[in-house]
Amino acid sequence: MKDLIILGAGPAGLAAAIYGMRAGLNLFVIEKFSPGGQVMNTYEVENYPGFVDPIPGWELVSAMENQAKRLGAEIISAEIQSIAHDTHSKLFTLALSDGKTFQAKAVIAATGASLKKLGIPGEDHFYGRGVSYCATCDGAFYKERVTAVIGGGDTALEEAHFLTRFASKVYLIHRRNEYRAAKILQDRIASMNKITPVLESIPLSINGEANVQSITVKNVRTGEISELSVDGVFVFIGYTPNTSYLPNELLNDKGEVIVDMQMRTKIPGLFAAGDLRCDSKRQIVMACADGATAALSAYDFIIENS
Ligand code: NAP
Numbered sequence: 629m630k631d632l633i634i635l636g637a638g639p640a641g642l643a644a645a646i647y648g649m650r651a652g653l654n655l656f657v658i659e660k661f662s663p664g665g666q667v668m669n670t671y672e673v674e675n676y677p678g679f680v681d682p683i684p685g686w687e688l689v690s691a692m693e694n695q696a697k698r699l700g701a702e703i704i705s706a707e708i709q710s711i712a713h714d715t716h717s718k719l720f721t722l723a724l725s726d727g728k729t730f731q732a733k734a735v736i737a738a739t740g741a742s743l744k745k746l747g748i749p750g751e752d753h754f755y756g757r758g759v760s761y762c763a764t765c766d767g768a769f770y771k772e773r774v775t776a777v778i779g780g781g782d783t784a785l786e787e788a789h790f791l792t793r794f795a796s797k798v799y800l801i802h803r804r805n806e807y808r809a810a811k812i813l814q815d816r817i818a819s820m821n822k823i824t825p826v827l828e829s830i831p832l833s834i835n836g837e838a839n840v841q842s843i844t845v846k847n848v849r850t851g852e853i854s855e856l857s858v859d860g861v862f863v864f865i866g867y868t869p870n871t872s873y874l875p876n877e878l879l880n881d882k883g884e885v886i887v888d889m890q891m892r893t894k895i896p897g898l899f900a901a902g903d904l905r906c907d908s909k910r911q912i913v914m915a916c917a918d919g920a921t922a923a924l925s926a927y928d929f930i931i932e933n934s
Contacts, residue, residue: 630654632926633722633732635708636870638665639912640902641738642692643919644926649699651927656702658724663703664689665740666867666903667912671764671790676912685764688912708873711735713895718933720897733933734897734926737874737885738919741867741903741910746778750834751863758840758860763787770795770860776843778831779864780804785813787864792822799856801826801845826856834861869904880906891922897929 632648634641637659648655657663667673670685679688697703707725714721722730743761745751751759760766763777767790775795777788780802786809788800800817805827807814817823832844832853842855869884878885878893878900885900887893893900901918903910908918 629719630656630730630732631930632734632736632923633658633720633730634736634738634923635722636660636665636738636740636902637663637693637703638738638740638902638915639667639689639692640740640915640919640922641665641736642689642696643916644736644738644901644923645696645701645703645919646692646699647920647923648926649696649701651923653923653927653930656704657696658704658706658708658722660705660707660739662705663693669762669764671786673912692916708739710873711737711875711898713898718897733930734899736891736919736922736926737871737893737898737900737904738902738915738922739870739873739904740915741869743863744866744868746831746863746865748831748833750836750840751861754834754836754840754861757838758836758858759834760860760862761864763790763862766860766862767791767794772796773859774857775799775860775862776801776826776831776856776858777862777864778802779866780807780809781864781866782809782813783866784864785809785817787862788823789813789817789820791862792820795822795860798823799826799843799858800824801829801831801843803830803848804828831861867903867910871904882906884908889921890925891918892925897926897933899926
């Protein structure tokens with residue numbers, strides 16, 4: 629039996645592991661994929677304090693992983709399926725998809741969020757053949773080719789900017805006439821002549837034969853439908869929290885975990901940290917802070933209940 633099990637090895641889970649290990653807790657981390665979370669797909673991070681110059685996402689999060697491991701944290705590769713809480717013993721039983729179960733006095737859910745899909749014809753069909761959700765991973769395939777980026781948030785603008793390293797042209801398709809992204813990112817792309825904004829427009833379908841050849845868009849103000857010739861479509865329209873294994877009573881209507889300032893959920897001993905929690909600004913530094921807070925709260929909980 630463990631003091632603490634941490635679910636997810638992104639920045640929130642790794643920070644929780646670092647703080648938990650330093651507090652002397654007997655813990656391990658469960659991660660479905662390889663450690664790192666969404667930051668692994670971020671080409672450069674320029675707003676994580678402590679680095680004068682932008683740092684590649686993988687490098688930042690690998691340093692977090694190595695730091696947690698140096699302190700003795702073990703990271704197990706598995707997928708969480710459900711969590712049961714025994715109100716009498718106050719223990720948690722975690723069921724994993726490989727059939728194993730583990731018990732712990734406290735749990736931190738830090739399983740982050742997954743990219744949202746458009747749900748339009750062609751999106752699934754051309755996935756890996758022109759449709760992508762990661763410019764850092766796939767951008768280099770579009771050297772001197774035409775691409776479209778969907779979305780108007782920080783991710784869409786950052787990734788559109790990144791794609792200009794390779795693509796000859798990037799259509800930036802956004803459903804409103806103003807971007808949601810930070811002003812610094814808007815200013816950055818405004819001066820880039822490789823980026824062509826297609827505002828007040830929604831994609832209707834992604835078309836092609838073997839690979840993507842075009843995207844059909846509708847101007848939501850005029851109703852005009854047009855077809856843009858593109859070789860690749862990159863979708864960045866936000867995230868949905870990875871919380872399907874948690875009881876509904878812990879979630880809000882967006883599927884996010886409701887927590888207080890100490891990252892406590894409604895169930896004593898169960899904490900949540902990072903992009904899956906309500907009111908998260910979804911920044912790496914905040915995910916780390918959440919993870920540290922959750923680990924310290926878990927420590928207090930374990931001491932008070934032992
Ligand atoms: P986001 O901020 O939720 O933006 C999603 C964008 O996609 C919005 O512009 C939205 O349009 C659009 N959209 C949503 N559903 C759509 C649909 N079905 N069809 C077409 N467009 C759709 O997501 P994000 O950009 O991935 O950012 C997520 C969070 O991470 C944010 O809090 C962001 O600040 C943070 N982040 C920070 C950094 C950084 O600090 N460097 C980098 C990346 C992300 P509307 O604007 O009309 O809603």
